[in-house]
Amino acid sequence: MLKLYTAVAAALALSVISCQSGKTSTVTDSTSTKTVTTSTTTEVVANEKPGKKASNAEIIARKQVPVLCYHQIRDWRPKDSKTAKDYIVPIASFKEKIKMLADSGYHTILPDQLYAYLTTGAALPSKPIMLTFDDTDLDQFTIANPELKKYGFKAVYFIMTVSIGRPNYMNKEQIKQLADEGNVIGSHTWDHHNFKKFAGDDWKTQIDKPTKKLEEITGKKIEYFAYPFGLWNAQGLPELHSRGFKMAFQLAEKRDANDPLMTVRRILDSGYWSAKTLRNSIKNSF
Numbered sequence: 001m002l003k004l005y006t007a008v009a010a011a012l013a014l015s016v017i018s019c020q021s022g023k024t025s026t027v028t029d030s031t032s033t034k035t036v037t038t039s040t041t042t043e044v045v046a047n048e049k050p051g052k053k054a055s056n057a058e059i060i061a062r063k064q065v066p067v068l069c070y071h072q073i074r075d076w077r078p079k080d081s082k083t084a085k086d087y088i089v090p091i092a093s094f095k096e097k098i099k100m101l102a103d104s105g106y107h108t109i110l111p112d113q114l115y116a117y118l119t120t121g122a123a124l125p126s127k128p129i130m131l132t133f134d135d136t137d138l139d140q141f142t143i144a145n146p147e148l149k150k151y152g153f154k155a156v157y158f159i160m161t162v163s164i165g166r167p168n169y170m171n172k173e174q175i176k177q178l179a180d181e182g183n184v185i186g187s188h189t190w191d192h193h194n195f196k197k198f199a200g201d202d203w204k205t206q207i208d209k210p211t212k213k214l215e216e217i218t219g220k221k222i223e224y225f226a227y228p229f230g231l232w233n234a235q236g237l238p239e240l241h242s243r244g245f246k247m248a249f250q251l252a253e254k255r256d257a258n259d260p261l262m263t264v265r266r267i268l269d270s271g272y273w274s275a276k277t278l279r280n281s282i283k284n285s286f
Contacts, residue, residue, distance in 0.1 A: 052120060059118045059260045065109065066286045067130040067266040068278075069230075069251065070094075073139045076271070085271045093271070095147055100275040101129060102151040110154055110184050111224045115246050118261065129282070131155040132249065132266060134188055134226055136163045141174045145183075158188035158226035158249075161210040164217075172217050179218040186224035187211050187245075196233045203239055211243065224248070230266070237262045252285070 054062075071087040073094045080088060089097070107125035114130060116122035131148070133140045136159050148155055157178055163169040170178075179185045189195075189206040198206060207225075214222045223246045230251025237259050240248055248262040255263040267285050269278055 054119050054121065056258060056260055060255065060257055062118060064265065064286045065114055065117070065124070065128050065130060066282045067114075067132060067249065067264065068282075069226075069249075069266040069268050070131070070133045070140070070144065071135055072137050073143045086268065088271045089269060090271060091143055093274070094144065097269065097273075097275045097278050098147050098151060098153065100279060102153070104279065108148075108153040108155065111156060111186070111247055112184075114264070115261070132158060132186075132226065134158045134160075135192070136160050136169045136175075136188075138168050138170055138174075141170050141178065145178065145181075154183050156184045156186055156224065158186045158224075159210075159214055160188045160190070160192050160228075161213050162191040164213075175214075175217050176219075179220055184224065185214055185218050185220070185222065186226060186249075187214060187222050188226050189228055192228040194229060194231055195227045195236055196231050198236055198239070207239070207243060227251075232263060234259070 070089060073089050073091060075090050076085055076088060104127070106127045106129045109124060109128045109130055111130070113122070113124060113128075117124050131153065133144060133155060136157075140157060144155070157175070159170075159175060164175065165171045175185060187207065187210050190210045191206075193202065193206050195206075211222045221244075223244065225240060225245050225248040227248065227250050230253070232248070232250050234256055237248075237256070240262055246261065247264055249264045249266050252265060252267050253263075255265060265286075267281060273281070
């Protein structure tokens with residue numbers, strides 16, 4: 001649904017895009033990091049004891065886990081605009097990038113793992129990374145998911161419910177299959193309405209009803225949310241908390257120091273980027 005992006009994509013594009021054998025545990029606090037080597041895999045561990053809820057300041061101080069954002073996975077068409085191509089990753093390029101992540105030793109994690117790491121210091125695998133897909137596009141199921149399976153990767157699919165079952169979008173059965181296979185389904189509103197403009201019944205239309213629908217489809221609680229266009233405002237964050245969301249994902253803007261769990265950063269993997277550019281951007285952005 002690229003037309004939904006036209007109004008804001010140009011303004012966002014520059015800010016969004018810019019922004020081992022042997023067991024190694026990395027212990028992190030707000031001022032230092034040290035490495036302890038033991039035997040088989042690598043884990044990132046925060047300094048707090050698991051179970052202790054970290055403060056917002058402690059969450060902000062943690063090393064950020066790279067989170068990538070994707071939309072369409074398909075080859076460019078003559079009618080695609082220059083701006084649209086930022087959001088469309090050609091198939092061969094996508095496959096090259098996923099292979100690069102695997103060859104570089106990255107391990108995909110899911111939101112529950114990230115939440116536990118941020119809030120209690122729970123361990124993560126070596127070189128953790130999260131892959132997220134927005135907007136329900138069919139090619140995420142037919143192209144991206146099979147490619148991720150080759151490497152044992154899991155992902156998060158943020159579903160815009162208005163498009164479910166429409167041509168070129170996933171249907172209920174495909175969404176449920178993704179959930180059953182161990183991926184996470186998250187909310188992305190009903191019709192991609194700007195979160196910063198929510199008022200009145202928008203909270204029911206854009207959040208409550210889509211959440212209920214996704215829970216009916218997957219049989220699982222929906223606890224994670226992605227902002228349309230990556231746009232958010234502090235005034236709306238309490239509404240997400242009150243509805244039981246544990247984390248929400250924006251794009252490359254600075255996190256809210258008072259609510260970092262509701263402003264988790266992602267970067268867009270641009271369709272223009274090579275695998276090398278993506279690798280460098282991950283290192284520089286997180």
